[in-house]
Amino acid sequence: WEYKVKTYYTECRDDYVRVNNTASYMIALIQNPATVNGWYMFDNTAENASQEFLVKNETLYQQLSHIHGDLGNLAVFGIRTRFDEDDPTIKRLEFYPAALSMELSDYLDDGPISIPRREAFQIYIADIMKLLAKDAGITDINVEIRAVTVAGDVFSVERYLADSLRRNPTTNAPITTDLQNISAHFRFEFDRLISHELDDPDSISKLTPIYLTNDKYFLDAFDLITELDNPLFARMVHNYLRWRLVATYINDLPYSYVHKHREYLSAYYGYTLHSTNEDYCT
Known part of the structure; x- marks a missing residue:
């Protein structure tokens, strides 16, 4: 559980804090x-x-x-x-x-x-x-x-x-x-x-x-x-x-861009690779 909490916290922080609006x-x-x-x-x-x-x-x-x-x-x-x-x-x-x-x-x-x-x-x-x-x-x-x-x-x-x-x-x-x-x-x-x-x-x-x-x-x-x-x-x-x-720097852009990239990867591979930001932060 500690590992999961740290993982989810990192994803949440990266999306909302590290990346600009x-x-x-x-x-x-x-x-x-x-x-x-x-x-x-x-x-x-x-x-x-x-x-x-x-x-x-x-x-x-x-x-x-x-x-x-x-x-x-x-x-x-x-x-x-x-x-x-x-x-x-x-x-x-x-x-x-x-x-x-x-x-x-x-x-x-x-x-x-x-x-x-x-x-x-x-x-x-x-x-x-x-x-x-x-x-x-x-x-x-x-x-x-x-x-x-x-x-x-x-x-x-x-x-x-x-x-x-x-x-x-x-x-x-x-x-x-x-x-x-x-x-x-x-x-x-x-x-x-x-x-x-x-x-x-x-x-x-x-x-x-x-x-x-x-x-x-x-x-x-x-x-x-x-x-x-x-x-x-x-x-x-x-x-x-x-x-x-x-495309090279897509993960350094705001969450809306990162989310579109995650949606694309899920569509490309045919299954969900990433949870939504809201899932991580909740």
Whole structure:
């Protein structure tokens, strides 16, 4: 009983005390021009604003340098260290796929498990978007449209990446390359991004050997996310990257967000994983 009381007390305290009443910090981070610099969900609120295309957009580097680099989110790919295959005294940077929120099959299969899961995923995203809009004081008539659009965009990008991973399964055998080569091959400034992300940018040069896991996936991924001249793709990538930020820190947001996340997990797995906050506190 003592263990149960401590457990329930911790859950109650975490929901009501540790977590703020509004998502003001996350909203400020998103709207700060020096960080995320806005979101379609917040920016397209004017009466005559397009609900189809972005009002403002950034380069892929600008978005990834903040969301992937400064804020530490896994979006499209991840970066870690790995011991050199030939010399265990040396560590190399490794780039690897890290893009999905669900099991790969849930994006692509049409069975009785996968279909409800992807429906629950998109409902969850739309619900979180509406909570963010409410906390940001956004009340225009198109809030619901944008929330559903964000959910659809996130799912579409992740489904595309899931399809690539199904066609090109990731193995534990990376290829050896360098930042100069992958920057040219994937048409993205990896050398600049790594210089931005590392505390000591001089610790690695463009020609320092690195590991790349699943090069075919990276080719597919960057074929999509570098197509920012296409306004539809620009919006999809923009929404996907910002959602990955919110999803990473969902449990640091107020109880209303945490509760939506718990509801989603229960819907995803088909049974209740968490009691309600009221149950814990009672």
